[in-house]
Amino acid sequence: MIHQYKNNGYNIVMDVCSGAVHVVDDLVYDIIALFEEKSEDEIVTALSKYKKEDVLEGISEVKALKEEGLLFTEDEYEEYVTDFKQRKTVVKALCLHIAHDCNLACKYCFAGEGEYNGDRSLMSIEVGKKAIDFLVANSGNRVNLEVDFFGGEPLMNFQVVKEIVAYGRSLEEKHNKKFRFTLTTNGMLLNDEVMEFANKEMSNVVLSIDGRKEVHDRMRPTPNGKGSYDIIIEKFKKMAELRNQTNYYVRGTFTHNNLDFSKDVLHLADLGFKQISVEPVVSLPEEPYALRKEDLPQLFEEYDTLAKEMIKRKKEGKGFNFFHFMIDLNQGPCVAKRLSGCGSGVEYLAVTPWGDLYPCHQFVGTEEFLMGNVFDGIKNTDIQSEFKLCNVYAKEACRNCFARFYCSGGCAANSYKFHGSILEPYEIGCELQKKRIECAIMLKAAMEE
Amino acid sequence: MKHIKTLTNKTLKNTMKNGGCGECQTSCQSACKTSCTVGNQSCENNK
Numbered sequence: 001m002i003h004q005y006k007n008n009g010y011n012i013v014m015d016v017c018s019g020a021v022h023v024v025d026d027l028v029y030d031i032i033a034l035f036e037e038k039s040e041d042e043i044v045t046a047l048s049k050y051k052k053e054d055v056l057e058g059i060s061e062v063k064a065l066k067e068e069g070l071l072f073t074e075d076e077y078e079e080y081v082t083d084f085k086q087r088k089t090v091v092k093a094l095c096l097h098i099a100h101d102c103n104l105a106c107k108y109c110f111a112g113e114g115e116y117n118g119d120r121s122l123m124s125i126e127v128g129k130k131a132i133d134f135l136v137a138n139s140g141n142r143v144n145l146e147v148d149f150f151g152g153e154p155l156m157n158f159q160v161v162k163e164i165v166a167y168g169r170s171l172e173e174k175h176n177k178k179f180r181f182t183l184t185t186n187g188m189l190l191n192d193e194v195m196e197f198a199n200k201e202m203s204n205v206v207l208s209i210d211g212r213k214e215v216h217d218r219m220r221p222t223p224n225g226k227g228s229y230d231i232i233i234e235k236f237k238k239m240a241e242l243r244n245q246t247n248y249y250v251r252g253t254f255t256h257n258n259l260d261f262s263k264d265v266l267h268l269a270d271l272g273f274k275q276i277s278v279e280p281v282v283s284l285p286e287e288p289y290a291l292r293k294e295d296l297p298q299l300f301e302e303y304d305t306l307a308k309e310m311i312k313r314k315k316e317g318k319g320f321n322f323f324h325f326m327i328d329l330n331q332g333p334c335v336a337k338r339l340s341g342c343g344s345g346v347e348y349l350a351v352t353p354w355g356d357l358y359p360c361h362q363f364v365g366t367e368e369f370l371m372g373n374v375f376d377g378i379k380n381t382d383i384q385s386e387f388k389l390c391n392v393y394a395k396e397a398c399r400n401c402f403a404r405f406y407c408s409g410g411c412a413a414n415s416y417k418f419h420g421s422i423l424e425p426y427e428i429g430c431e432l433q434k435k436r437i438e439c440a441i442m443l444k445a446a447m448e449e
Numbered sequence: 450m451k452h453i454k455t456l457t458n459k460t461l462k463n464t465m466k467n468g469g470c471g472e473c474q475t476s477c478q479s480a481c482k483t484s485c486t487v488g489n490q491s492c493e494n495n496k
Contacts, residue, residue, distance in 0.1 A: 019461040028452040061450050070458055077465070084469055093475035110483070142471060144493070146478045182478055206480050249480040277480040323480050326489035329457040333490050334468025338461070342476045342485045361482065405461065406488030408476070414483070429484060437488070444456055 002072065003402035004032055007442040008308060013071075014441065016402045020070040021329060023445045028058045035062055036072060078393045081339040085391050090140035093343070094131055094147050095350040095361045098123050098154035098161055103188045104228055106220045108253055108281050108289060114152035116352075116365035122157040123353040128164040130374040131351045136175050138377075148182045150350075150361055155189035165201050182206065184251075186220070187232035190239065199242055207236045210252035211264020211278060218257060219289070237271060245274040249323060252278040255289035259298050262306040269313070269320045277323030280432055282414050291428055300435045307439040311446045327406070327440040338405045344412050345371070345387025359387055362413030386422065387412065395423050403434045470494065 001016040011029040013022045024032070027050050034043050044055050065071040100121045102114030114120070132147070139145055147168065149161050161183070168179040183198055184206040198205055209232060210216040217227025240248055250273045254261035265278045280299075283290040291299070306322065313319050332338075342348065345359030352364055355374040363369040372379035392398040392409040410433070414426040472493040476486050 017461070020458050021456040023454045023456060025452045058452050061453050064450075065453065065455070068458075069460060069462070070455065073460075073462075076462070080465055087469075090471070092471065093478055095477070144472055144474075146475055148478050150482075180474075180478075184482070204479065206482075251480050253483075279481060279483060282483050323489070324484075324486070328489060328491050330459055331491055333473060333487055333492055334464035335461040336464070336469035337473060337490075337492075338487055342487065344477070347471070348475045348477060360477065407485050408487040409485065411483065411485045433484065440489075441456070448454075448456060 001075065001400070001402065002032060002036075004029060005438055007438055008304070008311075008446065010442050010445045012438070012441055012445060014402060015065075015071050015073055016405065017075045017077075018069055018073040019329075019332075019405060020065075020073075021441055021444070022065070022070075023448075027054055028062060031055065031058045031062055032071070035059075077335055077339055081336060081391055081393065084336045085340055085388055088140075089346050089388065090142050091135055091138040091347060091349060092142050092145055093348040094135050095150050095348070096123065096128065096131055096147060096154075096164070097151060097350060097352050097361065097364060098128075098149050099152040099156040100353050101156050102151060102153045102186070103156060103222070104153070104186050104220055105223045105225075106186075108219055108255060108283055108287070110282070110362055111152060111364075118365055121353040123160055123351075125160050125163045125167075127351070127353065127355040127374065128160055129167050130355060132164060132168050132171065134374040134377065136171055136177060139177065143176060143178055144180060145177050146180045146182065148184060150184050153186055153188065154183060155185050155194060158189070158194060162197060165197075180204075184208070186228070187235050188222075188228065190232070190235045195235075195239055195242055198239075203247060205239065205243065205248040206251045206277075207232075207239060207248060208252070209233070209236060209250050209268070210254070211258070211261065212267045215254075215258045215264055216252070219253070219255060233271070236273075240273055240275075245272075247275075249275045249277045251276075251323075253281050254278055255281040255283075256291055256295060257289050259295055260302060261299075262302045262309070265306055265322060266309060269318075274320045275323070276320055279324065280429070282411075282417065282426070282429065284417070293428060296428070296431055299432060303432075303435050303439050307443055310443065314447065324436045325440040325443055327437070327444065329441075329444055335405070338408055339393070340391050341387075341408050342411065345384055345390075359383060360413055362411075363416070366416075390422050395425060397425050397430070401430070401434075403430070403437050406437050407433045464492075467494070 180203040182204040350361040410425040412422040
């Protein structure tokens with residue numbers, strides 16, 4: 001399967017099933033579009049605007065790459081991935097809901113201002129230790145284990161975060177495990193003590209900020225309705241510097257209110273942040289800030305604008321990373337990883353403050369997805385089986401999509417939110433994902449020059 | 450080649466032999482939490 005497109009003056013050809021990516025001239029771009037449908041003579045006739053010898057030369061190059069298995073390859077992974085997904089699995093990552101409470105009142109919060117449609121609650125150290133025990137016991141031979149401190153706002157329960165980290169570390173040697181802790185915070189309670197601790201113990205820190213002050217303050221107010229930008233911004237700058245501008249993200253959400261989100265990304269870059277992620281809001285159409293299909297053309301343009309500006313800044317020595325444009329063409333994940341999904345409900349689980357287990361943080365509070373708890377383990381194995389078999393071949397919309405080896409079939413929670421099924425992808429999310437992949441590959445082409 | 454520049458010729462098919470060890474990062478632990486970002490991750494065995 002071939003996906004070919006033009007972006008920023010580059011003709012890009014993706015051989016989807018092998019993962020090979022080529023930059024070609026106009027001639028070969030046109031040849032590839034005809035190659036499978038037409039004979040050599042027909043291609044020469046159809047491309048009479050080019051010299052015949054050039055067309056023949058182009059065809060011979062295309063043929064050579066086809067023989068090498070780098071063009072027009074077939075998808076031969078279905079059986080492999082289906083078998084792979086049926087193997088015995090382990091739990092390798094937990095999202096700990098340290099606090100179902102928050103000191104902000106962000107309007108787009110999928111957690112309902114931190115409470116996940118339930119009561120305000122903080123995780124106890126007993127539940128936290130049990131969660132770590134559960135992870136170690138269910139992780140088989142896997143060495144690297146990931147634990148994210150999430151909420152709500154996890155720093156509202158910082159003492160328990162510290163105790164869980166200490167407990168995890170105390171188990172590493174005995175069980176041959178290595179914990180990678182991460183923290184997602186809105187920054188309101190960030191102080192020197194937290195920074196010092198986080199910089200010692202957290203392999204990644206996600207700092208929530210939406211971009212420009214007016215954009216941020218509109219969607220991320222304090223409970224009394226004031227903006228939070230001025231409270232957090234200097235702290236985030238300090239945190240990023242203390243981490244040497246690596247192993248962190250400033251992470252924002254864009255909505256229908258700031259369709260010109262490239263300005264928010266560049267605002268963060270102008271402040272000196274080098275690791276930036278600004279991502280589309282995922283919300284149902286009745287919300288006034290929800291992204292709509294008619295927003296897509298503008299959002300595509302924004303991604304293009306951002307990509308071009310990133311090339312410019314990189315060449316000026318002022319480059320930065322944009323999470324959604326990161327793509328690893330040479331040492332990226334294996335095909336098993338690419339096709340088997342994010343691991344939610346199987347390798348990755350969320351733990352509520354009282355110890356219940358859900359397939360991921362976004363399913364918390366939806367009772368039909370309650371899988372068990374950290375004290376008794378997984379009780380509802382039907383949910384686990386459903387997620388285990390969720391892969392791109394189980395999703396009709398993904399089978400012929402060029403993006404399937406990059407997005408892995410998309411987010412199960414988004415699918416459920418929009419369609420009531422984890423197997424039916426969320427269309428706006430898909431369109432944006434496809435655009436981002438195209439931009440990311442164009443960036444690679446530009447950086448090769 | 451005169452008309453084609455290959456950016457990557459690493460084929461996914463080759464990863465079928467030794468892939469699937471599972472040591473890599475879970476996608477949602479990186480930054481997103483609202484999408485699925487697999488293609489941008491690195492293989493733990495190539496680090």
